[in-house]
Amino acid sequence: MAKSGFAGVLVPALTPFTSGLDPDRAAWLAHCRWLLDEGADGLAVFGTTSEANSLGISERIELLDYLVDEGIAADRLMPGTGTCALADTVKLTAHAVRRGAGGVLLLPPFYYKGVSDDGLFAAVAEVIERVGDAALRVYLYHIPPVAQIGYSLALIERLVTAYPDTVVGIKDSSGDWSNTSAVLRALPQLAVFPGSEIFLLDGLRAGAAGCITATGNVNPAGIRAVYADWRGEAADRRQARIAEIRKIIQAFPAIPALKAITAACTASPDWRLTRPPLKMLGESQARRLLDQLQAVGFSMADNRACHAA
Amino acid sequence: MAKSGFAGVLVPALTPFTSGLDPDRAAWLAHCRWLLDEGADGLAVFGTTSEANSLGISERIELLDYLVDEGIAADRLMPGTGTCALADTVKLTAHAVRRGAGGVLLLPPFYYKGVSDDGLFAAVAEVIERVGDAALRVYLYHIPPVAQIGYSLALIERLVTAYPDTVVGIKDSSGDWSNTSAVLRALPQLAVFPGSEIFLLDGLRAGAAGCITATGNVNPAGIRAVYADWRGEAADRRQARIAEIRKIIQAFPAIPALKAITAACTASPDWRLTRPPLKMLGESQARRLLDQLQAVGFSMADNRACHAA
Numbered sequence: 001m002a003k004s005g006f007a008g009v010l011v012p013a014l015t016p017f018t019s020g021l022d023p024d025r026a027a028w029l030a031h032c033r034w035l036l037d038e039g040a041d042g043l044a045v046f047g048t049t050s051e052a053n054s055l056g057i058s059e060r061i062e063l064l065d066y067l068v069d070e071g072i073a074a075d076r077l078m079p080g081t082g083t084c085a086l087a088d089t090v091k092l093t094a095h096a097v098r099r100g101a102g103g104v105l106l107l108p109p110f111y112y113k114g115v116s117d118d119g120l121f122a123a124v125a126e127v128i129e130r131v132g133d134a135a136l137r138v139y140l141y142h143i144p145p146v147a148q149i150g151y152s153l154a155l156i157e158r159l160v161t162a163y164p165d166t167v168v169g170i171k172d173s174s175g176d177w178s179n180t181s182a183v184l185r186a187l188p189q190l191a192v193f194p195g196s197e198i199f200l201l202d203g204l205r206a207g208a209a210g211c212i213t214a215t216g217n218v219n220p221a222g223i224r225a226v227y228a229d230w231r232g233e234a235a236d237r238r239q240a241r242i243a244e245i246r247k248i249i250q251a252f253p254a255i256p257a258l259k260a261i262t263a264a265c266t267a268s269p270d271w272r273l274t275r276p277p278l279k280m281l282g283e284s285q286a287r288r289l290l291d292q293l294q295a296v297g298f299s300m301a302d303n304r305a306c307h308a309a
Numbered sequence: 310m311a312k313s314g315f316a317g318v319l320v321p322a323l324t325p326f327t328s329g330l331d332p333d334r335a336a337w338l339a340h341c342r343w344l345l346d347e348g349a350d351g352l353a354v355f356g357t358t359s360e361a362n363s364l365g366i367s368e369r370i371e372l373l374d375y376l377v378d379e380g381i382a383a384d385r386l387m388p389g390t391g392t393c394a395l396a397d398t399v400k401l402t403a404h405a406v407r408r409g410a411g412g413v414l415l416l417p418p419f420y421y422k423g424v425s426d427d428g429l430f431a432a433v434a435e436v437i438e439r440v441g442d443a444a445l446r447v448y449l450y451h452i453p454p455v456a457q458i459g460y461s462l463a464l465i466e467r468l469v470t471a472y473p474d475t476v477v478g479i480k481d482s483s484g485d486w487s488n489t490s491a492v493l494r495a496l497p498q499l500a501v502f503p504g505s506e507i508f509l510l511d512g513l514r515a516g517a518a519g520c521i522t523a524t525g526n527v528n529p530a531g532i533r534a535v536y537a538d539w540r541g542e543a544a545d546r547r548q549a550r551i552a553e554i555r556k557i558i559q560a561f562p563a564i565p566a567l568k569a570i571t572a573a574c575t576a577s578p579d580w581r582l583t584r585p586p587l588k589m590l591g592e593s594q595a596r597r598l599l600d601q602l603q604a605v606g607f608s609m610a611d612n613r614a615c616h617a618a
Binding site: 057 | 363366367418429434435455
């Protein structure tokens with residue numbers, strides 16, 4: 001099978017909005033550049049954390065074009081392209097490949113429930129066949145807590161067997177280490193990315209390729225440091241530190257929390273805005289989050305070379 | 310508040326596909342015409358049963374254009390326009406209003422889970438404000454078994470209060486009569502459509518406007534007859550009959566089953582095709598379904614003036 005072009009720490013970049021709730025392209029570009037400068041190995045733009053599922057098909061296409069046109073290296077991008085609808089998934093995936101994206105992160109079609117592995121296999125196969133491009137690299141996006149529909153191990157095995165040069169990786173956001181380790185054991189050739197840095201060091205020791213994590217939006221350098229020297233002496237201590245920060249953040253609604261932190265770091269209040277149905281963090285909640293982070297010495301100013309300053 | 314332009318039996322028309330899995334427009338148009346000829350009071354095209362969530366945004370726009378251009382009265386159409394993404398929902402809704410649709414059936418944004426009523430209110434409000442057309446009539450689409458995200462009674466009341474001239478109805482596909490009757494009691498001015506003919510007669514007696522039901526695709530005249538004379542002597546007998554047929558069908562996967570019946574009625578095997586992730590009924594399953602229907606005297610030929618013949 002083909003080797004994954006991605007390894008390390010990938011970040012599902014947040015999508016900032018203007019006060020009119022349209023994507024703020026300039027702020028987004030600055031954030032993406034900052035993440036790469038901080039050491040992110042790739043950007044999984046249009047992930048769950050990116051509120052991609054609240055972005056229209058045309059918006060996603062225009063935003064990807066913008067990022068690549070502005071000089072972000074396309075092979076560092078792993079845009080989310082899986083939607084409910086076959087036609088839209090094909091359109092987004094084909095466009096990503098055309099623009100040179102290093103891979104796509106593929107949600108299964110998630111509207112209809114109680115569907116079979118046969119049906120999901122056919123859905124992914126149809127996308128691969130319709131895109132029909134040898135350059136396509138698919139990373140399966142398994143996030144059953146949100147999408148409800150996921151990729152079973154049997155289904156992953158079937159897809160990898162049928163499309164060994166295309167289906168090269170998986171993001172496992174099940175939050176279930178036993179699932180991640182079962183995939184690692186069964187398919188050592190697959191690039192497995194746990195969906196949280198909580199599992200980064202254990203993952204690397206078990207053969208994972210890295211992680212793709214929401215918290216990378218605010219702590220990219222800290223998480224990258226674990227990956228950079230995961231066989232080193234400091235690895236466990238660094239892992240404990242990133243886990244400490246993660247646990248503070250995940251006690252809040254994740255996306256609004258990450259946006260509130262970014263707003264504080266960049267002194268840009270609009271960064272707090274989310275598109276409905278998500279609600280931004282209230283003032284007092286945001287204050288509490290920032291205080292808790294400061295209490296453990298997570299300094300906004302130190303951690304982040306405030307790109308908007 | 311504005312009065313609903315719809316009452317009676319609405320059918321979420323099935324979407325036939327070609328062997329290449331693209332929408333078969335001609336077969337679709339013929340089916341829609343047949344449904345109206347059989348007495349359907351309206352067509353809720355692009356519903357769950359229509360596999361609309363497997364259709365792309367552009368496909369939905371082109372299909373609606375086609376139907377209206379071919380002379381189907383737009384005010385009989387209640388297209389589904391709710392998607393995960395604000396921008397796409399606005400695009401589909403604005404287009405439906407522009408083409409003269411009598412209303413739209415609005416799923417809430419359904420990707421993100423655990424969202425608040427505040428967030429869902431903001432999502433619907435944003436759609437209404439962005440469309441900004443006094444002609445818009447919204448029917449809320451409550452189908453928590455599939456979408457997972459639904460409209461609580463408190464949320465419905467808030468929306469109706471905020472937009473009395475726009476939010477005029479609801480399709481309740483919860484399958485939970487206690488929910489439907491609670492909505493009927495709390496909001497007698499709302500046009501309430503249970504999402505199954507099982508609740509048709511009880512619903513009408515409790516003030517419902519009719520029903521919007523998948524099974525209407527194969528038994529429109531039978532269901533319409535209950536509505537036409539629901540105060541009459543024959544109503545209970547007719548209701549028992551449509552419930553008998555419904556119960557046979559719903560023991561099978563609903564959409565593939567309805568397509569298998571339509572394929573048999575029209576002698577068009579391709580009608581059985583579904584888009585992935587749904588799988589069409591296998592031969593033996595289809596045979597069993599048709600046999601069971603025949604055993605209770607539900608004759609394909611009699612029931613249906615086979616439009617493709």
